[in-house]
Amino acid sequence: MRELPTPPPVELKDPDSWDMAVSYRLAESFVAGEELAAIADADERIVVLTADLKYSNRTVEFEQRHPERFFNVGIAEQNMVTMAAGMATFGLVPYVATFASFVGLLAAEQLRTDLAYPGLPVRVLAHHAGISLGFYGTSHHATEDLGVLRSIAGMTVVCPCDAASLRAALRQTVDEPGPVYFRLGRGRDPDVYAARLAADPGAFAVGRIATLREGGDLTIVANGLTVAASLAAAERLAAEDGVEATVLDAHTVRPFDAATLCAAAERTGAVLVAEEHNVYGGVASACADALVDAGVRARFSRLGMPADEYALIGPPTHLYKHYRLDADGVTDAARELLRRPGDPQGAMR
Numbered sequence: 470m471r472e473l474p475t476p477p478p479v480e481l482k483d484p485d486s487w488d489m490a491v492s493y494r495l496a497e498s499f500v501a502g503e504e505l506a507a508i509a510d511a512d513e514r515i516v517v518l519t520a521d522l523k524y525s526n527r528t529v530e531f532e533q534r535h536p537e538r539f540f541n542v543g544i545a546e547q548n549m550v551t552m553a554a555g556m557a558t559f560g561l562v563p564y565v566a567t568f569a570s571f572v573g574l575l576a577a578e579q580l581r582t583d584l585a586y587p588g589l590p591v592r593v594l595a596h597h598a599g600i601s602l603g604f605y606g607t608s609h610h611a612t613e614d615l616g617v618l619r620s621i622a623g624m625t626v627v628c629p630c631d632a633a634s635l636r637a638a639l640r641q642t643v644d645e646p647g648p649v650y651f652r653l654g655r656g657r658d659p660d661v662y663a664a665r666l667a668a669d670p671g672a673f674a675v676g677r678i679a680t681l682r683e684g685g686d687l688t689i690v691a692n693g694l695t696v697a698a699s700l701a702a703a704e705r706l707a708a709e710d711g712v713e714a715t716v717l718d719a720h721t722v723r724p725f726d727a728a729t730l731c732a733a734a735e736r737t738g739a740v741l742v743a744e745e746h747n748v749y750g751g752v753a754s755a756c757a758d759a760l761v762d763a764g765v766r767a768r769f770s771r772l773g774m775p776a777d778e779y780a781l782i783g784p785p786t787h788l789y790k791h792y793r794l795d796a797d798g799v800t801d802a803a804r805e806l807l808r809r810p811g812d813p814q815g816a817m818r
Contacts, residue, residue, distance in 0.1 A: 573614030616750020684713030
């Protein structure tokens with residue numbers, strides 16, 4: 470993997486330079502702009518559009534290297550998706566980037582009708598998903614987008630959890646024939662895949678669940694924000710309770726890798742799904758569907774946003790703790806599942 474470039478010194482009196490410096494410091498895992506610029510060096514089809522958020526998502530790095538292929542459409546997300554669809558009909562491969570709430574929810578009709586129905590190769594960079602824009606409130610939270618997107622025929626849905634997996638996902642889907650929805654965090658995601666991909670380039674493969682840890686007592690299915698938290702929780706369970714957990718990264722929500730999930734569920738007999746999404750409609754629902762379709766019996770628990778509530782407003786880190794989406798929360802939820810009264814093997818090992 471290439472090292473990220475060191476930003477040049479900046480003076481605060483220059484707003485653009487200040488914004489660029491802030492973007493480097495606060496969004497270190499937002500490498501899409503840089504990676505797409507590198508891909509575009511050898512692929513003239515690549516174009517990037519954003520809705521007045523080039524610093525928040527760092528697509529400004531693409532603009533700096535390929536200004537003639539960069540389009541800032543302003544605050545017009547639905548129009549941006551439709552524009553990208555038109556570009557795709559002329560042989561281009563457009564990437565559109567904005568907040569997940571403004572594209573996965575606000576532009577859902579355009580994603581379905583303009584992209585998925587005609588099968589156009591437009592890629593959607595839906596960043597700041599879930600509750601990562603905590604202070605901005607319900608209009609900026611996206612805790613239903615996976616439920617919407619995974620129900621759209623022909624839509625590929627991928628949720629990289631860090632910079633290295635985002636790079637891999639972008640590279641692997643350049644020639645995907647239909648649309649791809651990338652669900653991204655807030656740019657401060659802890660590293661999970663850098664060393665794994667350096668040792669095994671196939672450690673992250675779109676369309677296949679990644680097994681990040683092996684264990685026989687419990688399966689923890691994570692996605693996006695909760696991947697690092699689930700790995701930390703698994704280590705704590707092993708050290709404090711003698712429980713060995715398998716940790717799966719279900720980064721591709723559609724198409725869903727049912728075979729890997731079901732094999733792990735049959736081996737461990739218990740499945741905990743942790744996701745920064747409503748407990749209905751997202752990864753947990755995809756897992757439940759897969760287990761029911763395959764006839765696999767396992768204790769099952771969902772950890773995510775409450776089904777009939779909208780998220781509180783506050784700092785993202787505080788919200789993650791409140792909704793138990795951190796390592797402590799995943800650890801406690803795993804213990805609760807394994808202690809569930811009346812279940813076989815209900816006692817902690």
